[in-house]
Amino acid sequence: MTLPTDFTPISAARQFSAYGASHWTVLVIFVIGSAALVWIGRRQTESQARLLGRVLGALTIAIFGVALLYKLVQPALDHSVPLQLCDLAEITAAYALWSQRKWASTLVYYWGLPLSSQALITPDLNAPDFPGHSFLTFFALHLLVVWAAIYLTWGYGMRPGWRSYRFAVITTLAWGAFTFVFNTIAGTDYGFLNRKPLNASMLDFLGPWPFYVLAEVVIVGAVWALMTWPWELKRRRQLNTAIADALKDAAVYALRSRN
Numbered sequence: 143m144t145l146p147t148d149f150t151p152i153s154a155a156r157q158f159s160a161y162g163a164s165h166w167t168v169l170v171i172f173v174i175g176s177a178a179l180v181w182i183g184r185r186q187t188e189s190q191a192r193l194l195g196r197v198l199g200a201l202t203i204a205i206f207g208v209a210l211l212y213k214l215v216q217p218a219l220d221h222s223v224p225l226q227l228c229d230l231a232e233i234t235a236a237y238a239l240w241s242q243r244k245w246a247s248t249l250v251y252y253w254g255l256p257l258s259s260q261a262l263i264t265p266d267l268n269a270p271d272f273p274g275h276s277f278l279t280f281f282a283l284h285l286l287v288v289w290a291a292i293y294l295t296w297g298y299g300m301r302p303g304w305r306s307y308r309f310a311v312i313t314t315l316a317w318g319a320f321t322f323v324f325n326t327i328a329g330t331d332y333g334f335l336n337r338k339p340l341n342a343s344m345l346d347f348l349g350p351w352p353f354y355v356l357a358e359v360v361i362v363g364a365v366w367a368l369m370t371w372p373w374e375l376k377r378r379r380q381l382n383t384a385i386a387d388a389l390k391d392a393a394v395y396a397l398r399s400r401n
Contacts, residue, residue, distance in 0.1 A: 156271045164272040165265065168281050172262060175285065176292050183297020191298060192242070198293075199240030202286045206232045209279040225321050225332040227314070228257050232283050235290040245309060247300040252310040252366050254291040258284040303377065307370045311363060318355075 158164065186194065206229075213222050224233070231253040238246035261284045269276035294300045318335060325336040335355060338345045348354035 158267050158269055158271040158277055160265055169262065172285055175289055179289055179293040180297045183293050195239040195242055198286065198290065199236045202232060202239065203236035205279055205282050206236065209283065212275065219328055220330045225324065227253060227317065227333060230317065231257055231287050235287045238294060239290050244300060247294045248302055248306040248309055249313060250287065250291045251295055251302050254287040256365060258287040262288065301373045302370055303374050304370060307366055310366060
């Protein structure tokens, strides 16, 4: 979620700087938390998984609510509507953790890992440093979304496949179509679907509108396919191994029956 700067006068608070002490602290917390969630996820009981998911889900939606209310203090149509894909990733992460539904876990995997992890590594945050409000909510939400994707996939074991890939692509295209229409009517630019940002960005290398949007679709689709392929390959290997073992057992049983 993109947040406005804190109301604290800039002169009274040190501004956040990427790869400063506070940023490196967040990255260390991210690595430790990711490892811990995978370790816990593989060892917990089903009831423990349900409890942990609901605690993390409730925490995620609570922080999201605080960030949204903060934006509504000075509402503006171009940033107060939670239509950015990262906004939807945060809401979906909260629901996926709470409910452990496969479709929600799928979207968190495809939306959260590429988007929120990028925000953690290269944060676009023009706000006071820790413990500023924007700093805390920005990093807390992105941490929780990536942790949700890692925990649900590598810890809890909700692995994506090609069906998950198709669902994520269709859902994202539907979001894009809806958001484009909203932008056209309201004069906004959520998702940069209607025009490029004013500042220089990677979109400048993808050509003018609408070609940069089409290029994004192709690039994202390819990246998501690469994120799906290893799981599908592993699933097929496990299936082939299971079939081979079953045939071997059947052959042994047949030989024993003849004897």
